[in-house]
Amino acid sequence: MTDTTRLPEQLTAPAPGTVALVTGANSGIGLEVARQLVERGVTVWMGARDAEKGREAAARLGDGARSLRIDVTEPTSIEAAAEQVGDLDILVNNAGVNPGAEDITGTSLEQLRTAYETNVFGLVAVTQAFLPALRRSAHPRIVNVSSGTGSLVWNSGPNPQFDWERVKGGGLAYRSSKTAVNAVTLLTAQALGEGFKVNALAPGLRATNLVPGMSVGGDPAEAATGAVRLALLPDDGPTGALWSWDGTRAPW
Template sequence: MEQTDRLAAESRSPEPGTVALVTGANSGIGFAVARQLLEHGVTVWIGSRDLANGERAASDLGPAAHAVQLDVTDPSSVAAAAATVGRLDILVNNAGVNPGGEDITATSLEQLRAAYETNVFGLIGVTQGFLPALRRSTHPRIVNVSSGTGSLAWNSGPNPQFDWERVQGGGLAYRSSKTAVNAVTLLTAQALGSAFKVNALAPGLRRTNLVAGMTVGGDPTEAATGVVRLALLPDDGPTGALWSWDGTRAPW
């Protein structure tokens, strides 16, 4: 895998006709990613579990945005979406859930299953479903929206992403599912080779529906910029890495 500590500030200019799919794109980081990709001239499919929500988002974003019903936990929905989208150059696996629970003493198996069903199995299923289209692209890119709280290195000691002393052992379902996303990202990059660019992004805490009710967190647009940088990597760009939203390499 290519090694670098910081991503270049400038992204590759996408070729005319470049097509992206962003899952969970009707709000939050996904919506901001879609908007920024559109600004780069990319045609964007808004993947949304509720089609009406996706259609409203696409209408807000403009004529180059299109809605597609996509429940990442439903294989038939993934297959139907792949057939609808057709050509694809960029896949942003953004859809995610936080079903709650705290540490191992206060997290149910149901909460763990819910987290993994969407955040891990859904991500894998969507990637597999759209791989045939991505293989036909001349610049295939996959970006998995992960979390700094899934970094084992950062979970093992003081880190810049969260209050380590306060959250030790907490968030078992969500955080461990994002650790799994990091592993899936690395192994996918290894399996697909250097023609693909497969990376994960730690977006930082953002004001989205995922943390509804919280008053802290930054603007989703800032995190989206990091996603788009990875989605538009040049052909000599890195693959198989976890990146912080600010373009610096993050530890696994």
């Protein structure tokens, strides 16, 4: 791949028998990532905290979708999930929470703990638990769903991604946790080397249940397309970068 600023438009066909795990897959972006991977012939474990919701989501997608009870904040849940899944080629760390939009003057330590427990610590714990399986894969891929609001460059001034004047300084817990996700992505890519492709996705504002009652935002399926691109990167594809949902390189 010669262009380091844009992902290839053409999706790589997954090898027969490719297996993926998507956390937080019972709704929103995670559900759409699972759907698109299943449509491409990937067997997808659909992770969900609520086992019943996970089963219902997997049933809607049909053959190729499997439900998996996993709470990324519970070590025993993660361990049990890793034993159940076995082989794995693609890990999409999608599970996330947004505990509030307050700035430094109104953010509680509990909100910070909640954001980091799921968005950062949970992501790291899941990645570590599934590394042995990913190391056995011929084409291991890790996709961390981050946020454009976690980009320090975009947070530093006006940008094309969000209304900086309106939100500057706000969302301390969520946005700083996504900045941490970006750092974890880069350092993970460096540690695992070129055999792995480890990237982060800035999905854009989407109409999901990340923020209760929020109805604004674009189609989650559009953001999922960006995650699927990263999940199916060719062996000469990029690693250790943040990408916008449309396939363009985003700044840290």
